[in-house]
Amino acid sequence: MTLTAARPAGTRRRPAQSGARARETFLLLLPALVPVLVLSVGPLVYGILLAFTDARSGRNTETSFVGLANFADLLADGDFWESFRIGMVWAVSVTVLQFLASLGLALLLNQDLRLRGFARVLALVPWAMPPVVIGLMWRLVYHPDAGILNAVLGTDVDWLNDFSVALPAVIVVGIWMGMPQTTVVLLAGLQNVPKELHEAAGVDGAGVWRRFWSVTLPQLRPVIVAITSLDFVWNINQFSLVYVLTQGGPGGRTRLPMLFAYEEAFRYGFFGYAATLGVAITIVVLAVLGLYLWRQMREAD
Amino acid sequence: MRGRTVRTALKYLALLGYVVFLAFPLAWLLSTALKTPQEMASLDPTWIPRHPTLANFADAFDEQDIVGSAARSLVVALASAVITVVVALPAAYALARYRGALNKIAIGWVLVSQVFPVILIIIPLFMVLRGLDLVNTLPGLMLVHVTFTLPFALWMLQGYVRAVPRELEEAAAVDGAGRLRALAAVVAPLLVPGVVATLLFAFISSWNEFLFALVVLKDPEVATLPLTLVKFTGPEGVVRLGPLAAASLLATIPSLAFFAVIQRRLRSGLMAGAVKG
Structure with missing residues (x-):
């Protein structure tokens, strides 16, 4: 999501370099992006979804959607x-x-x-x-x-x-x-x-x-x-x-x-x-x- | 003239009031740390210990739990500080050099991460860590600390990268040094102070952190220092307050020392954030 948003701005200015540059930016961002997505953004979205379930702490408990209950x-x-x-x-x-x-x-x-x-x-x-x-x-x-x-x-x-x-x-x-x-x-x-x-x-x-x-x-x-x-x-x-x-x-x-x-x-x-x-x-x-x-x-x- | 003298006197009085409010709990912590168990048990607490002693510090060091958990805190804080900077540095470079929409998204995330209560993230995070068998382990806690220090560390670092003139880098590249050589030879040395400041900031954050440690580390055998300190006062009560105060003081030293080094940078960073926010 972040990258598609960044690319057009570069394309307009320097069309020849833009592909290489976007790839480079992506590689530079990757190490920071992965932990933030996996351990922060992902859990946040999952946490919001959990609010609509009856999730319990046990490992093997069944979880189901309960809507707004x-x-x-x-x-x-x-x-x-x-x-x-x-x-x-x-x-x-x-x-x-x-x-x-x-x-x-x-x-x-x-x-x-x-x-x-x-x-x-x-x-x-x-x-x-x-x-x-x-x-x-x-x-x-x-x-x-x-x-x-x-x-x-x-x-x-x-x-x-x-x-x-x-x-x-x-x-x-x-x-x-x-x-x-x-x-x-x-x-x-x-x-x-x-x-x-x-x-x-x-x-x-x-x-x-x-x-x-x-x-x-x-x-x-x-x-x-x-x-x-x-x-x-x-x-x-x-x-x-x-x-x-x-x-x-x-x-x-x-x-x-x-x-x-x-x-x-x-x-x-x-x-x-x-x-x-x-x-x-x-x-x-x-x-x-x-x-x-x-x-x-x-x-x- | 009289009015001015009275006003100055009032100002000093007010300043004195602030100094007393800010200092007296610290003074009491120090005083408690220097008291003998007998004096702690007496019903008439005094500011100055009657028989000042360092025995409480020795007692704190004798406690297996305290030394062990301090060592674990040190490992977690060092590792998460280093990992945070290693992971954040390339991204900070990208954010500083290729501005645009990326920057706004990054800043947006820093702000959003402040508003959402930690409880919303901590439950799914706990489930993820459980899935990876990382609950009750130090690497599990490191991972969490890295993730939560990352946004601010990224923010600090990209400021330092931005302060290095782009022309320097380009000049070196024109002189025939490759891109990477130019980065290593020209940019890296200039970034050292910023990297050190970020390392210290990440260290303090991890060393001081309590809630994630409380959730991730359930066993006393893997507890970090803040967890052990909280559990320190047992049924023995008052007698153990001396060693507790001593251990609390010792736990504060690394944070305070590192903070003294970076406080100027933190202050300017917070200021920039507040004015923009």
């Missing part, structure tokens, strides 16, 4: 909707709070302050750490007896096992983990805002806040839209961090959609149903993203 089950599955609600609370809170925190940090890092270099390096560390280590580290922080948080606050809370506190506690870790990428992107965006615009606004008598609202933010808009969209997609698909922190507990209070789907597939063996969950989440993500990007574009006009 899985989707009907899904609509009636209260546990899924609860998990989905938690996933939306998680993804939206982490994305929004992370954006606000990162914007503040990026604005500070963009100024001539001492400590800036140190803060900049520090802000990159979570990016490099294995998510599992981040999860374990915060489990030490939140530990009810040996953790520092209760010692500092003088409280006696079992942060990750308390029904009402667990989700906010996990959200804080999500913000901590995702801040580097967001900060780096926003900082780079800030550095691309033309200085002349600021100066012109300053001459016109605009104060710091006014300049931020009417010069910096509009200039930053494309970057903000891009990074918050990416953050939302990454967050709704989060698995490792929360698996390590709580395994979805207590009582499912932090069971994000991916943890739910993982359990359906690899604990209970319902491959078909888990694939349906995946498709449903994809549809929702695309809808949310589409709506968000559409509104942003309309406002930008």
Whole structure:
């Protein structure tokens, strides 16, 4: 598919070489194309098809098409909707709070302050750490007896096992983990805002806040839209961090959609149903993203 | 003037707040790693260990599981980094030199692969690996890591190829060096930094990866380091937290060191992606 699309462009320009060139391109692409097709595109298509079957995990189980039965089950599955609600609370809170925190940090890092270099390096560390280590580290922080948080606050809370506190506690870790990428992107965006615009606004008598609202933010808009969209997609698909922190507990209070789907597939063996969950989440993500990007574009006009 | 001083003070206060938020979990991990089991069991946790010790690091090394799984993680990460680059380099060259529809499809795939939840791919992938008898094997996990690092590695590499002026290559070919000789003698040396950066990126991705490892590797005997770390705290509880913290710190060192080398390139790459995206 890729090659037929590429060939005509070459043909028009250099007819004599085009055949050899297309063959060469094909040979160069082949080693990368094969794994991507066999282990990524193929499974993705197969995964979508699985959503319409009753596939189970056993090696010799019969699989048959069941049409939309899985989707009907899904609509009636209260546990899924609860998990989905938690996933939306998680993804939206982490994305929004992370954006606000990162914007503040990026604005500070963009100024001539001492400590800036140190803060900049520090802000990159979570990016490099294995998510599992981040999860374990915060489990030490939140530990009810040996953790520092209760010692500092003088409280006696079992942060990750308390029904009402667990989700906010996990959200804080999500913000901590995702801040580097967001900060780096926003900082780079800030550095691309033309200085002349600021100066012109300053001459016109605009104060710091006014300049931020009417010069910096509009200039930053494309970057903000891009990074918050990416953050939302990454967050709704989060698995490792929360698996390590709580395994979805207590009582499912932090069971994000991916943890739910993982359990359906690899604990209970319902491959078909888990694939349906995946498709449903994809549809929702695309809808949310589409709506968000559409509104942003309309406002930008 | 007063207003400015107050504003500067507020800025420093805010920056200090960020530094504290970012640093305190890291400081606590370090502090826990340096504490004795007796101190861990006391009900009054302190920032500075009363009797700092490196015994936890020694304990972590004594754990058969940790050393073994670190070795397996190293093998998987090295192999998948090398394979990723070997497979991606020719394709990156093709993408950079023969632009057009191919490029759009490649970029499109990089974006699409971000949106689809991994669960959708992981189930059929598990079935494929089972069919090939690669479940519970390191080559099986390598294969998966290569596939999932490939799009971004390809993206990084084609940027580096593009940065090598085409004229250099053509000049060498005109001078009588064959196409391949020209590539090997002129282009390859200029690509070395980019290839190293991509290798390190692929290494970090594989070394840090958890979900695929969790699905592909069921036996503790083949577990990679992240899997072993997660299972480390057993019923003994608090006493084992010291060695766990020590092992977590050790597990972070390779990623952190390699990341320090490539962070500038990653930052510019992410920036380009974000502005275009």
